[in-house]
Amino acid sequence: MSAQAPESNVFVDDIVTALTGPVDATGYATTALKDQMRRAAAEFDQRTAEAFARALLESLCAEQFDVRRLEALLILGLAHPTILDHHRISLRTEGRRLALLLESQGQTERARCLKEVIEQQLGSDDYIEEVDEADGRTADELEEEIATYLERADKAAAKGNNTEAIRWLQEIVALDRNRRDVARMIRDLRWSEKERKAKNSQRLKYAGVILLLGAVVAGVFARESYIDMAYRDVPKSGPDLAGLHLRLDAVDALLDSHYVWFGMGTALREQGRLRREIEKIEAEAAERASAVALEQARKIENAEAARSRGMLLAQKGQFEEALADLRQALELSDAKWSERDQVTANVAAIESWLKKSR
Numbered sequence: 001m002s003a004q005a006p007e008s009n010v011f012v013d014d015i016v017t018a019l020t021g022p023v024d025a026t027g028y029a030t031t032a033l034k035d036q037m038r039r040a041a042a043e044f045d046q047r048t049a050e051a052f053a054r055a056l057l058e059s060l061c062a063e064q065f066d067v068r069r070l071e072a073l074l075i076l077g078l079a080h081p082t083i084l085d086h087h088r089i090s091l092r093t094e095g096r097r098l099a100l101l102l103e104s105q106g107q108t109e110r111a112r113c114l115k116e117v118i119e120q121q122l123g124s125d126d127y128i129e130e131v132d133e134a135d136g137r138t139a140d141e142l143e144e145e146i147a148t149y150l151e152r153a154d155k156a157a158a159k160g161n162n163t164e165a166i167r168w169l170q171e172i173v174a175l176d177r178n179r180r181d182v183a184r185m186i187r188d189l190r191w192s193e194k195e196r197k198a199k200n201s202q203r204l205k206y207a208g209v210i211l212l213l214g215a216v217v218a219g220v221f222a223r224e225s226y227i228d229m230a231y232r233d234v235p236k237s238g239p240d241l242a243g244l245h246l247r248l249d250a251v252d253a254l255l256d257s258h259y260v261w262f263g264m265g266t267a268l269r270e271q272g273r274l275r276r277e278i279e280k281i282e283a284e285a286a287e288r289a290s291a292v293a294l295e296q297a298r299k300i301e302n303a304e305a306a307r308s309r310g311m312l313l314a315q316k317g318q319f320e321e322a323l324a325d326l327r328q329a330l331e332l333s334d335a336k337w338s339e340r341d342q343v344t345a346n347v348a349a350i351e352s353w354l355k356k357s358r
Contacts, residue, residue: 012059012069015052018043020074029140033075033113039081049080056085060181067101074098074114088178092122096143146179153185162193170327192279230254237274243282248274296334303332307343314350323350 019040044052056073061065077091078086084091102111114270149168156165166189172182231254237247251271255264310325326347333340 002238011299012055015055016066016068016072019075020068033110033117036075037078037117040075043075044079046080046082049076049083050086051282052076053083053087057089057180060184067105070094070101071100078117081121090176090178091118093146093176093178142175146175149175158197162189162196165189166193177190181312222264228260228263229269230258231263241278241285242276244278244281247280277313299332299334300337303329303337304339306332307339310343311346314346319354323347323354326350 020036040049053073053076056069056076060069060073063083072090074091074094077089081091084094095114098112099111102108102114145196149172153165153168153172156162169182169189171184172179190299205243211302234250234254235247237243248271251274255267255271258264269355306325306329310322310329313322313325326343329343330340330347335345
């Protein structure tokens, strides 16, 4: 809407007030129709009336339909008949429509007065039985057909079938091309249909997004359920090192094959716990093995010392003392000692010599 629209509306409202007079608390005009028509003829010259008519027609086509604006236009047309003829507006058709609208609003007396004024203006015979030159139909028949099309259009629009409503309204325009209000209704319905399609398109987009999100959620749920089941199937760890390694390998494989899931924290904590237990057991085993190795090395060292003493005593001829040290060396050493066979042979030789010498 342009910046001049509010000023234009104010101008049109002033015209309506000037032509129809003041209104009561219910919004109805309080001045008699005949008085309004006489005042319009006396107070407004032809040029002013023409300007008022153009403003009223533009407002009736551009804005939401207003009964008082239509009434003002007809009052102006009754006071200056050439104006309606110039704009190809049927006083008979628009008068009948205004009368119906006034009656629907409860202004029956004003509607009756309007009919009488129009009858006097057009002549009773012409008003009742005027014939449409295009197809030979009477005015009453034409008006009845238009009313039927309007009713059908209203019913179709009420059901949301704008396309059908537009079709019936186009039939009216084909019968009476001066029905600018119908042209405006067609434009409004087309705009409404365009908005409806845009909203439907938006709804479809929202539905698609919701379906996509639903599919994603369902996929995530299915994946979580599968991984949770796989985690439950991981073999329990026994108290021994082999059992711990078996469970740790299964947990490692699960974490390697599924990078991220909601229950991943539990699996990571389980992995850490198993690794700590395995490291602890292996550290304790290594410590024990180291202690055993140290003890074995100490024994070998003592065995070597005992062997050295025994051999030294044997060289000095102190065979009994040498035999005791060599036997001690055999007790301290294990079967893999490199000097064991030699020491065993020396012990046997000393024992044999001692028997012979006694």
